[in-house]
Amino acid sequence: MEIFQYDFMQRAFIAGIIIAIIASVGGSFVVLKRYSLITETLAHSALVGVAIGLVAGVSPIAVAVVVALVSAWSIEYLRSYFNIYSDSILAIFLSGSLALAIVIVSLAGAFNTSLFSYLFGSILSVSTEELWIMGGAGTVALLLLLGFYKEFYFIAFDEEVAQVSGIRVTFFNFLLITIVAVIIALSIRVVGTLLIGALMVIPTVSALQYKKGFGATIWLALLFSLSAVIVGMLLSYYFALPSGAVIVLVILLIFMISLLVNRHS
Amino acid sequence: MRFHVPVFETKDLCVTIGNHRVLSHISMQIFQGDYVAIIGPNGGGKTTLIRVLLGLQQATSGEIRLFGVEQKKFTSWNKIGYVPQRATHIDTNFPATVLEVVMMGRTAKRKFLGLEHDDDRTIVHHAMVTMDVANLKDRLIGTLSGGQRQRVMIARALASEPEVLILDEPNTGVDVVSQKRFYDLLRQLNNEKQITIVFVTHDIGVIVDDIGRLFSVNETLVTCNNPKEAISCEDMSKLYGMDAHLIRNHHHH
Numbered sequence: 001m002e003i004f005q006y007d008f009m010q011r012a013f014i015a016g017i018i019i020a021i022i023a024s025v026g027g028s029f030v031v032l033k034r035y036s037l038i039t040e041t042l043a044h045s046a047l048v049g050v051a052i053g054l055v056a057g058v059s060p061i062a063v064a065v066v067v068a069l070v071s072a073w074s075i076e077y078l079r080s081y082f083n084i085y086s087d088s089i090l091a092i093f094l095s096g097s098l099a100l101a102i103v104i105v106s107l108a109g110a111f112n113t114s115l116f117s118y119l120f121g122s123i124l125s126v127s128t129e130e131l132w133i134m135g136g137a138g139t140v141a142l143l144l145l146l147g148f149y150k151e152f153y154f155i156a157f158d159e160e161v162a163q164v165s166g167i168r169v170t171f172f173n174f175l176l177i178t179i180v181a182v183i184i185a186l187s188i189r190v191v192g193t194l195l196i197g198a199l200m201v202i203p204t205v206s207a208l209q210y211k212k213g214f215g216a217t218i219w220l221a222l223l224f225s226l227s228a229v230i231v232g233m234l235l236s237y238y239f240a241l242p243s244g245a246v247i248v249l250v251i252l253l254i255f256m257i258s259l260l261v262n263r264h265s
Numbered sequence: 266m267r268f269h270v271p272v273f274e275t276k277d278l279c280v281t282i283g284n285h286r287v288l289s290h291i292s293m294q295i296f297q298g299d300y301v302a303i304i305g306p307n308g309g310g311k312t313t314l315i316r317v318l319l320g321l322q323q324a325t326s327g328e329i330r331l332f333g334v335e336q337k338k339f340t341s342w343n344k345i346g347y348v349p350q351r352a353t354h355i356d357t358n359f360p361a362t363v364l365e366v367v368m369m370g371r372t373a374k375r376k377f378l379g380l381e382h383d384d385d386r387t388i389v390h391h392a393m394v395t396m397d398v399a400n401l402k403d404r405l406i407g408t409l410s411g412g413q414r415q416r417v418m419i420a421r422a423l424a425s426e427p428e429v430l431i432l433d434e435p436n437t438g439v440d441v442v443s444q445k446r447f448y449d450l451l452r453q454l455n456n457e458k459q460i461t462i463v464f465v466t467h468d469i470g471v472i473v474d475d476i477g478r479l480f481s482v483n484e485t486l487v488t489c490n491n492p493k494e495a496i497s498c499e500d501m502s503k504l505y506g507m508d509a510h511l512i513r514n515h516h517h518h
Binding site for chain 2: 032150151153154156157158160161162163164165166167207208211212213214215216217
């Protein structure tokens with residue numbers, strides 16, 4: 001295929017596949033914990049990191065990882081130790097982060113195309129260095145998710161029984177949200193901060209429509225996510241459309257098909 | 266004679282939630298091999314007592330020991346199998362087969378990277394056979410009846426090879442036939458496997474023949490070490506507003 005003659009397309013596909021894998025696997029635990037909106041919130045926090053990076057002239061992705069982590073830990077801390085509803089905390093952090101990002105960017109007069117590429121994704125401009133960061137951090141994230149999937153799964157199913165059985169629930173909740181924050185910051189280049197939530201949540205929600213056990217659900221989510229990223233990128237290449245948005249539309253299509261196929265069962 | 270340390274021990278345990286005193290000065294001991302039923306009116310503090318014992322809720326004052334160890338320092342949680350009150354009303358859309366749920370019971374004992382070993386599978390299979398759910402192993406948890414789901418939750422608790430099983434009103438929403446079978450299984454676990462059983466229920470009439478001791482909780486605690494002595498228990502039941510009639514009727518059989 002001519003499409004793979006270009007180095008940047010090869011990098012784009014590798015980046016897309018890495019993100020498809022970690023976003024769907026990481027997202028599945030978040031969905032099962034009924035915590036989908038954390039992805040949107042952390043994506044907006046990551047945007048603050050991008051803004052700082054752009055203004056300060058350092059790697060926006062690296063700063064995004066740091067800011068997303070700080071935000072994730074603050075959210076989990078507030079959720080665990082204060083009497084505030086989880087979804088209220090998420091709403092506060094989501095709009096607060098966006099406001100902060102806008103102020104930082106406008107102070108520096110940096111409203112430009114480079115900011116847009118972080119908002120909507122710009123997979124074709126992924127550098128080799130960024131690919132290494134995604135590959136390295138993505139592998140660590142995946143190993144942690146798989147290594148502790150039983151803990152995450154048990155906690156998602158029944159947090160209290162998990163705690164009584166001796167699982168360190170608070171630790172694993174922090175670990176999961178940390179992994180999710182890293183996945184989101186890494187995904188910004190592929191689909192952008194405004195669209196990453198879809199990539200983490202929709203594959204699992206689609207897979208859940210088939211009413212299978214956990215193992216089968218994870219594999220289905222992975223399959224949907226990979227298909228959406230690959231098909232989305234091919235479509236965006238041949239029709240010259242923004243890849244992040246096309247990927248999300250393909251996942252939405254998979255979701256709608258999953259709903260229709262399973263509507264009577 | 267029993268000479269070991271109590272599985273659960275509280276001294277002068279008090280729990281206040283807001284301005285409401287839920288438990289007052291509870292001192293009790295539960296020993297290995299005991300079969301204890303905890304009864305009492307709704308809102309009387311039965312569930313709170315269980316949750317405080319398990320560290321899911323804070324005591325306001327008093328002392329709690331698990332297997333002789335102060336609760337805050339206790340780490341051998343895998344000795345305790347817990348089946349919570351809402352076990353029969355779980356999220357029916359959760360993607361979990363019966364096998365996957367029972368396998369959760371092995372989580373705290375799992376090996377590196379969560380790999381399942383042959384002994385994990387053997388123990389899980391055995392737990393499913395004991396609770397008579399092995400034939401359901403590939404069914405989704407959400408598609409089971411209340412009674413089946415309840416047995417799955419107990420199988421999960423058994424898969425962790427506990428020394429004590431705590432059940433909080435697990436018979437809520439379960440039909441009479443399933444309940445009978447369920448009580449038989451509990452008695453079997455207590456007799457044959459020497460598993461200590463602590464059981465919260467409204468339904469004292471059905472199990473009075475099996476249980477070793479009866480704790481009645483309504484802010485304070487009264488223990489009845491021989492529940493089959495209908496007179497004392499009947500008095501106690503009156504005191505706590507339970508249906509004493511049920512107990513006495515049962516003993517005419």
